[in-house]
Amino acid sequence: GAVVSQHPSWVICKSGTSVKIECRSLDFQATTMFWYRQFPKQSLMLMATSNEGSKATYEQGVEKDKFLINHASLTLSTLTVTSAHPEDSSFYICSAAPHRDFVPSTYNEQFFGPGTRLTVL
Amino acid sequence: AQSVAQPEDQVNVAEGNPLTVKCTYSVSGNPYLFWYVQYPNRGLQFLLKYITGDNLVKGSYGFEAEFNKSQTSFHLKKPSALVSDSALYFCAVRDTGGFKTIFGAGTRLFVKA
Numbered sequence: 001g002a003v004v005s006q007h008p009s010w011v012i013c014k015s016g017t018s019v020k021i022e023c024r025s026l027d028f029q030a031t032t033m034f035w036y037r038q039f040p041k042q043s044l045m046l047m048a049t050s051n052e053g054s055k056a057t058y059e060q061g062v063e064k065d066k067f068l069i070n071h072a073s074l075t076l077s078t079l080t081v082t083s084a085h086p087e088d089s090s091f092y093i094c095s096a097a098p099h100r101d102f103v104p105s106t107y108n109e110q111f112f113g114p115g116t117r118l119t120v121l
Numbered sequence: 122a123q124s125v126a127q128p129e130d131q132v133n134v135a136e137g138n139p140l141t142v143k144c145t146y147s148v149s150g151n152p153y154l155f156w157y158v159q160y161p162n163r164g165l166q167f168l169l170k171y172i173t174g175d176n177l178v179k180g181s182y183g184f185e186a187e188f189n190k191s192q193t194s195f196h197l198k199k200p201s202a203l204v205s206d207s208a209l210y211f212c213a214v215r216d217t218g219g220f221k222t223i224f225g226a227g228t229r230l231f232v233k234a
Contacts, residue, residue, distance in 0.1 A: 004164075006164075032220050034220070034222075041227075042226070042227070043211065043224045043225060043226045043227050044165075044211070044224045046221065046222070046223075049220065049221065091162075093164050093165065095165075097220050109155075109167065109170065110220070110222060111167070112157070112164040112165040112166070112167075113164050114163055114164040115162070115163065115164045117162065
């Protein structure tokens with residue numbers, strides 16, 4: 001249980017195009033989902049926190065108009081990188097925090113997706 | 122503000138030897154502490170967590186970690202390293218007020234056969 005998927009696993013796009021990345025919790029409902037960005041050989045940087053049905057909370061320095069986050073349901077969150085540029089190339093990882101009723105022992109945990117590698121040419 | 126430090130960029134150990142990956146933290150209140158492992162081009166895999174209770178926490182793949190409140194440390198350990206343990210390890214901390222998790226810079230573990 002507690003599987004999180006991301007689609008696509010990798011994407012190459014031209015500069016100026018928009019790219020959508022999906023994050024799904026496959027076997028549990030996630031009240032909160034998180035989006036991270038990871039540069040090569042660096043740690044994960046939290047970009048934003050999204051709660052189902054409400055606006056995402058962005059971390060300082062993250063452009064909300066560039067990184068659009070939608071958390072339409074308890075199992076799906078999407079990150080859209082708008083007008084992507086080469087500097088947006090990175091590894092994007094989502095995580096999901098299960099509803100407390102899922103499995104009590106997993107409460108307080110986050111389950112991570114496998115990541116999406118974005119390359120902008 | 123909460124923070125977590127992993128003082129070693131890299132740890133090298135011979136297969137069969139014990140390994141330690143260090144982590145210290147700073148958080149107001151009682152911390153929730155986590156260790157994750159990441160293999161190349163993959164997401165993070167949960168290893169173990171400390172929420173409350175016993176200071177020695179046992180996790181996946183034979184790993185364990187010891188919570189030391191006085192030293193604000195949460196070092197990851199394994200009695201006998203395997204080559205397959207070679208990966209990037211992240212320590213993470215969260216305060217009890219919410220879900221925002223802060224990750225350390227990561228420590229790359231190399232286990233030599």
